[in-house]
Amino acid sequence: MRFIKTFIIIGLILAVGLFGCTSENKSVAPTQEEVTKDLVPPKAEVKGSAFLMELSDLKVVMTVNIASKEIVETPSLKGKIKITNKSKDILDIKAITLEYLNETGKPIPYKADEKVSKVSPFLKVLQPEEVAEGSLDVTLPLNAIKEKSLRKIDVILVYVPSPLKREKLSLSGKVE
Numbered sequence: 001m002r003f004i005k006t007f008i009i010i011g012l013i014l015a016v017g018l019f020g021c022t023s024e025n026k027s028v029a030p031t032q033e034e035v036t037k038d039l040v041p042p043k044a045e046v047k048g049s050a051f052l053m054e055l056s057d058l059k060v061v062m063t064v065n066i067a068s069k070e071i072v073e074t075p076s077l078k079g080k081i082k083i084t085n086k087s088k089d090i091l092d093i094k095a096i097t098l099e100y101l102n103e104t105g106k107p108i109p110y111k112a113d114e115k116v117s118k119v120s121p122f123l124k125v126l127q128p129e130e131v132a133e134g135s136l137d138v139t140l141p142l143n144a145i146k147e148k149s150l151r152k153i154d155v156i157l158v159y160v161p162s163p164l165k166r167e168k169l170s171l172s173g174k175v176e
Contacts, residue, residue, distance in 0.1 A: 032072060035062045039077070046155055050087035053157060056080045060140060074115040075140045082133045083157070085126035090162035096120045096136065099154040100144050108141045108149060115139055 039058035046053045058079040062071050077098070085091045097119045100108045110116045117139040124132040144150035 031066055032063050033066055035064050036060070037062070039079075042079075047086075048157065050085065050089075050091060050159070050161065051157060052084040052086050053155065054082040054084075055136065055155070056082070058136075060145065062145065071142060071145060074110075074142060075145050077136065077138050077140045079136045080133065081120075081122070081136045082131060083122075083124075083126065084131045085128055087161070088128055090128070091126045092160040092162060093122050093124045093126060093132070093157065094160065095158045096122050097156040097158060098138055099156065100141055100150055101152040101154060102144075102149040103151045105152070108144045110139075110141045111143070114142055 037060045039060055042058045043056045044054070044058070046055070056079060058077065060075050061078055062075040063073040064070065065072050081096065083093065099118070102108050117137075120136050120138050122132075122134055124134075126132055140150075
């Protein structure tokens with residue numbers, strides 16, 4: 001009798017353990033994916049009066065809803081940048097700004113709900129013939145992708161030519 005009671009108790013414990021504590025582990029399939037497309041052409045060279053700029057590995061990165069194939073976030077333009085100082089002066093580079101133009105040469109606007117990041121800080125001081133390399137990571141207006149209206153990208157290099165004139169001013173004071 002004792003053997004049967006023990007067997008029944010062990011059976012009940014196993015049944016509760018197997019069936020009573022089951023949890024449904026449903027794996028959820030991702031609803032979004034990251035899509036990367038090459039910019040055509042993926043490489044460009046821009047010459048200015050004081051510099052040579054090379055852009056390479058230019059790619060557009062988008063987050064897309066898998067079911068609807070709609071772009072769900074502001075696309076990004078990524079790539080590598082190389083700047084060579086071709087002047088006889090020192091160049092104090094501050095930033096690189098991009099402007100996206102359509103087929104008529106007008107800027108492509110961002111929508112109100114889009115993330116706008118069209119300036120890439122590039123804080124470097126370049127001596128004559130010195131080269132600086134970095135990465136480019138800015139946003140691209142959604143309309144440039146959806147309507148396929150992008151025809152031209154203006155790259156604006158923001159820099160201060162040197163020799164700079166600096167003046168030091170001294171104030172006398174104390175904290176009491």
